[in-house]
Amino acid sequence: MGAVSLSGQTRTEREVRVRAPGKVNLSLRVGAREPDGYHPLATVFQAVSLYEDVVARPSDEMTLTVSGQQAERVPTDETNLALRAARLLAVHTGVQAGVHLHLHKGVPVAGGMAGGSADAAAALVACDALWRTGVSREELTDLAAELGSDVPFPLTGHTAVGTGRGHLLTAAMVRGEYHWAFAVRDEGLSTALVFATFDELISGGTRLDPDADRALMQALRAGDAPALGRALHNDLQHAALELAPSLAEPLAVAEDAGALGVLVSGSGPTVAALARSRQHALVIAAAMTAAGVADDVATAVGPVPGARIVPAGTAGPLEDPADRSL
Ligand SMILES: C[C@](O)(CO)[C@H](O)COP(=O)(O)OP(=O)(O)OC[C@H]1O[C@@H](n2ccc(N)nc2=O)[C@H](O)[C@@H]1O
Numbered sequence: 193m194g195a196v197s198l199s200g201q202t203r204t205e206r207e208v209r210v211r212a213p214g215k216v217n218l219s220l221r222v223g224a225r226e227p228d229g230y231h232p233l234a235t236v237f238q239a240v241s242l243y244e245d246v247v248a249r250p251s252d253e254m255t256l257t258v259s260g261q262q263a264e265r266v267p268t269d270e271t272n273l274a275l276r277a278a279r280l281l282a283v284h285t286g287v288q289a290g291v292h293l294h295l296h297k298g299v300p301v302a303g304g305m306a307g308g309s310a311d312a313a314a315a316l317v318a319c320d321a322l323w324r325t326g327v328s329r330e331e332l333t334d335l336a337a338e339l340g341s342d343v344p345f346p347l348t349g350h351t352a353v354g355t356g357r358g359h360l361l362t363a364a365m366v367r368g369e370y371h372w373a374f375a376v377r378d379e380g381l382s383t384a385l386v387f388a389t390f391d392e393l394i395s396g397g398t399r400l401d402p403d404a405d406r407a408l409m410q411a412l413r414a415g416d417a418p419a420l421g422r423a424l425h426n427d428l429q430h431a432a433l434e435l436a437p438s439l440a441e442p443l444a445v446a447e448d449a450g451a452l453g454v455l456v457s458g459s460g461p462t463v464a465a466l467a468r469s470r471q472h473a474l475v476i477a478a479a480m481t482a483a484g485v486a487d488d489v490a491t492a493v494g495p496v497p498g499a500r501i502v503p504a505g506t507a508g509p510l511e512d513p514a515d516r517s518l
């Protein structure tokens with residue numbers, strides 16, 4: 193155990209492990225583009241049990257390594273959202289310390305499930321604990337929103353309504369658990385391009401109806417999965433299909449396999465199918481694999497909690513492979 197100096201204090205060197213979830217937008221309603229380039233949203237997020245694990249260790253620099261699903265597609269330079277989160281927290285709090293972050297990815301990259309946003313949320317929580325900054329949860333949420341519209345939600349987790357750019361959250365009342373099957377594609381979709389394609393398709397005319405998700409919220413309160421399946425909605429789906437027409441295939445296969453509802457997750461290209469049970473989610477995933485309509489499949493349950501510290505010694509895919517060669 194070494195000792196490091198932090199803001200004039202000496203403390204025992206340690207590591208902090210944080211786990212943050214990916215998300216599905218149960219409903220994603222998009223208003224007309226505003227002058228700042230962003231679109232007002234009315235969305236309902238649900239956190240699902242595909243996780244990003246982040247380990248933060250004291251370091252003189254800000255460095256990053258990545259392992260896990262599609263790790264080779266994640267940038268490790270200063271554009272990485274987790275590194276940007278660490279830097280933002282250091283600047284905000286005046287902490288003069290570095291960190292080594294290791295990300296273990298379990299959420300599809302550029303898949304519309306906010307994997308990078310979950311990394312950023314986890315990095316904020318991990319660095320906050322490592323550096324003992326003492327910032328409030330509200331401040332962390334504000335910093336999260338500076339990093340990206342989707343970053344506050346993985347801090348909060350569970351099920352929440354998102355307004356503004358999607359970053360203003362209100363917890364939703366939810367009964368029961370919901371089982372999901374996902375069709376994952378190797379090639380991601382750019383969120384900005386999907387929004388731009390949406391603009392072309394609607395050519396200026398759309399208004400957010402505050403009552404549009406009444407049936408969906410009622411289904412969640414009642415724990416009624418079939419009603420939730422009928423109420424799933426994504427305004428960006430048409431644009432995602434325009435850019436990746438083959439997404440129609442996993443949508444159709446999941447429907448044929450009896451999914452209660454199926455949609456493109458967020459800006460895509462991951463396709464999310466709501467199942468009747470965990471077993472049924474496995475059946476839908478198997479059907480998508482057998483039909484060859486996905487590069488990979490996954491199953492998950494929601495809602496699950498937001499970013500939280502994982503006690504040391506907890507089993508899980510949290511190790512930095514670089515350590516094994518030491
Ligand atoms: C599609 C969703 O995943 C739904 O939850 C999010 O809206 C995307 O959130 P995100 O990836 O965190 O997006 P940001 O990093 O904030 O923005 C990336 C780009 O997406 C577009 N964008 C994003 C959010 C929003 N409300 N309107 C937008 O038009 C903008 O072109 C922006 O430049």
Ligand SMILES: Nc1ncnc2c1ncn2[C@@H]1O[C@H](COP(=O)(O)OP(=O)(O)OP(=O)(O)O)[C@@H](O)[C@H]1O
Binds near residue numbers: 380460
């Ligand atoms: N930590 C990170 N993990 C994954 N991608 C990252 C990360 N940091 C930056 N990126 C970049 O961000 C892009 C989007 O990644 P991400 O996995 O968050 O997409 P997404 O799930 O579609 O996001 P969202 O659903 O929030 O729109 C990637 O193509 C990658 O270049």
